[in-house]
Amino acid sequence: MKISGLIFGLLAFVAVRYYIRRQYNNVMTEVTSGGPASCLTMMGSTTRDENHFTYIVGSFRNDCARQVGQVTVIFKVSGPEDRNHYSRDAILYAYERDIEPGEVRNFKTMFQAGKNAVFRFDHFNAY
Numbered sequence: 691m692k693i694s695g696l697i698f699g700l701l702a703f704v705a706v707r708y709y710i711r712r713q714y715n716n717v718m719t720e721v722t723s724g725g726p727a728s729c730l731t732m733m734g735s736t737t738r739d740e741n742h743f744t745y746i747v748g749s750f751r752n753d754c755a756r757q758v759g760q761v762t763v764i765f766k767v768s769g770p771e772d773r774n775h776y777s778r779d780a781i782l783y784a785y786e787r788d789i790e791p792g793e794v795r796n797f798k799t800m801f802q803a804g805k806n807a808v809f810r811f812d813h814f815n816a817y
Contacts, residue, residue, distance in 0.1 A: 727816040729754040730761065733794060735811060743802040746782060746809055750797065752789040761786045762815040763797050768808040782809070 735748030746765055752758055763786070766779040784797035803809055 727761075727814040730758070730814045730816055732763075732811050732814075735765070735809075737803060737807065737809075738798075744805050744807065745801075746784070746799040746803050746807075748797060749794050750814070751794045752791055754791055756791060758789045758816050759787065760817045761789060761795075763799075764812045764815065765799065765803075765809045766812045767803055781812070 729752070731751045731753055733749040733751055735746055737744050738747045748763075750761070750763065763784040765782045765784075767782055769778045769780055782799045782801055782803060784799045786795050786797055789795050
């Protein structure tokens with residue numbers, strides 16, 4: 691009777707350990723191989739005037755299998771060229787939190803882009 695309980699307990703321990711290790715490996719593989727940013731998709735972006743200021747707005751989708759806690763959407767805005775024809779790009783950010791799998795989230799940059807700004811999506815930072 692004691693031996694069968696011991697064997698059952700040992701099998702249960704091994705099964706739980708296997709499950710936890712597999713889940714850990716899945717999460718660590720996703721985080722270290724490009725991370726959540728690699729499974730976010732930019733749906734589109736444009737500018738919008740609000741209270742005489744122009745912001746970059748748009749949306750992105752979470753194609754990850756899990757929730758993404760924090761996302762930073764990064765845009766580069768072309769600056770004026772200097773005498774050597776080099777342009778110093780400005781960087782604008784939009785922040786979003788707690789994006790569920792499959793969710794499409796709208797965003798707006800924190801700071802204005804300028805009335806005639808020429809911008810391009812650069813990348814996502816996500817954790």
